[in-house]
Amino acid sequence: MDRTEIARQAALEEGFDLVGTAPLRPPRAADRFESWLAQGFQAGMGWLERQRERILDPRRILPEGKSLLVLGWGHRRSPVELEGGGRVARYAAGRDYHNAVGRKLRKLVRRLRGLGLVEHARTIVDAGPLLERSHAAEAGLGFESKAANLLHPVYGPWFFLSEVLVDADLGPSDAASPPVGSCGTCTACLVACPTGAIREPGLVDAGLCISYQTIENRGSIPHELRSSLGGWAFGCDVCSEVCPWGETGEEGAERLGTHARVAEGTLVDWLRTPEESFAGEFQGSPLQRPRRAGLARNAALALAHAPSDRGLAALRSALEDDPSPMVREAAGWALASAHSEDRGVRESIGRARMRAPDGEERSGLSRTLEESL
Numbered sequence: 001m002d003r004t005e006i007a008r009q010a011a012l013e014e015g016f017d018l019v020g021t022a023p024l025r026p027p028r029a030a031d032r033f034e035s036w037l038a039q040g041f042q043a044g045m046g047w048l049e050r051q052r053e054r055i056l057d058p059r060r061i062l063p064e065g066k067s068l069l070v071l072g073w074g075h076r077r078s079p080v081e082l083e084g085g086g087r088v089a090r091y092a093a094g095r096d097y098h099n100a101v102g103r104k105l106r107k108l109v110r111r112l113r114g115l116g117l118v119e120h121a122r123t124i125v126d127a128g129p130l131l132e133r134s135h136a137a138e139a140g141l142g143f144e145s146k147a148a149n150l151l152h153p154v155y156g157p158w159f160f161l162s163e164v165l166v167d168a169d170l171g172p173s174d175a176a177s178p179p180v181g182s183c184g185t186c187t188a189c190l191v192a193c194p195t196g197a198i199r200e201p202g203l204v205d206a207g208l209c210i211s212y213q214t215i216e217n218r219g220s221i222p223h224e225l226r227s228s229l230g231g232w233a234f235g236c237d238v239c240s241e242v243c244p245w246g247e248t249g250e251e252g253a254e255r256l257g258t259h260a261r262v263a264e265g266t267l268v269d270w271l272r273t274p275e276e277s278f279a280g281e282f283q284g285s286p287l288q289r290p291r292r293a294g295l296a297r298n299a300a301l302a303l304a305h306a307p308s309d310r311g312l313a314a315l316r317s318a319l320e321d322d323p324s325p326m327v328r329e330a331a332g333w334a335l336a337s338a339h340s341e342d343r344g345v346r347e348s349i350g351r352a353r354m355r356a357p358d359g360e361e362r363s364g365l366s367r368t369l370e371e372s373l
């Protein structure tokens with residue numbers, strides 16, 4: 001067995017489903033990345049701009065590096081909805097994949113070192129300075145798609161990517177010619193995207209993407225997008241769900257499990273979680289990423305898509321006394337959107353506007369009152 005095959009076998013034995021190798025060099029989609037940044041499609045994710053140099057030449061991450069071992073781990077599972085409404089992107093329903101995959105990567109590196117295959121190595125999963133889908137396409141893990149997701153003939157879009165940068169020359173993998181498949185004439189994701197975020201094939205404007213707005217945006221979600229959120233309380237799977245390549249593959253829900261706050265929690269619970277208990281309650285879950293105020297904001301807006309008496313009561317109290325101005329404002333919008341006919345709702349929003357100091361909360365509530373009532 002040559003060293004590439006040994007490394008491949010080691011990765012498969014660590015539980016990865018897909019393995020490929022590629023030379024450590026600038027990503028093939030470098031021009032696309034630069035033009036994406038130039039057009040501001042990264043929205044508030046300033047770290048992508050700050051890491052630009054390393055992303056454009058990953059040899060800066062590991063100067064001794066020669067190859068990339070690119071790994072895929074499937075996460076297909078059924079749609080996830082909280083009791084009473086509120087959708088959660090499937091990848092985020094259980095334990096945080098960054099931790100689960102990170103552990104596997106570290107074990108793999110120990111093993112590769114033990115085998116004498118590598119000395120210097122660096123692992124990356126998601127947040128590292130690498131254009132993962134581009135290198136993964138080059139390593140033969142899948143093909144680039146109109147939704148921008150990397151698609152695999154068996155796993156569709158339902159797999160995570162991660163990498164080990166190594167100082168060994170692993171050569172191209174056997175899979176270096178991309179797996180057969182393409183979008184062909186399909187345009188299902190372009191048509192289905194609720195906010196028109198896929199501006200053209202392969203080009204996603206993060207500022208319009210529900211995934212960005214509900215996970216990465218720490219501020220207020222733009223009013224124009226709120227009615228299109230469609231009940232997504234964390235992330236969005238629409239472009240993956242409509243993809244015909246995503247229909248096969250085994251169910252893998254047991255891999256990350258289902259977090260208690262998803263299995264037993266409701267939007268009302270999420271909205272009411274106090275700052276003091278947030279970290280404890282959501283421990284180990286990717287749902288922590290937007291922090292307490294971001295998740296409560298998402299819950300408030302999603303309650304507009306799943307109206308109920310409990311939701312009405314929770315939104316009223318959030319409007320009155322949530323500690324975050326962003327959450328109070330979102331609660332006002334959700335009340336106006338779903339409960340404007342209920343007694344006293346208009347007056348409560350009006351009073352909240354009077355109480356709010358000058359700033360985003362006040363202007364947001366004014367806009368809500370002007371537009372919806």
Ligand code: B12
Nearest residue numbers: 029089126132133134144149150160161202204211235236
């Ligand atoms: C920033 C980011 C986001 C942003 C921006 C998304 C985007 N499309 O750029 C936001 C927050 C919106 C986001 C959302 C999601 N993300 Co994200 N995200 C990233 C991150 C950190 C960087 C992506 C990036 O650099 N974007 C810049 C653009 C230019 O790069 P790109 O989209 O990868 O570019 C591809 C296309 O241009 C296409 N392409 C290239 N040439 C051509 C030519 C043609 C003709 C066509 C059609 C396409 C095409 O291929 C390029 C890659 O080679 C990566 C991890 C990483 N470090 O790479 C994860 C990552 C891409 N995300 C991932 C996931 C799972 C998601 C979501 C599905 C999460 C969810 N359920 O809510 C959504 C999907 C949204 C979408 N349709 O892209 C996975 C994707 C796995 C896969 N199989 O593809 C990654 C790889 C994380 C991981 N480690 O698993 N994400």
Ligand code: SF4
Nearest residue numbers: 193209210236238239
């Ligand atoms: S994740 Fe949702 S909002 Fe973002 S591009 Fe896909 S369908 Fe559109």
Ligand code: SF4
Nearest residue numbers: 145147183186189243
């Ligand atoms: S839905 Fe159709 S166009 Fe979109 S990524 Fe899947 S195959 Fe390509």
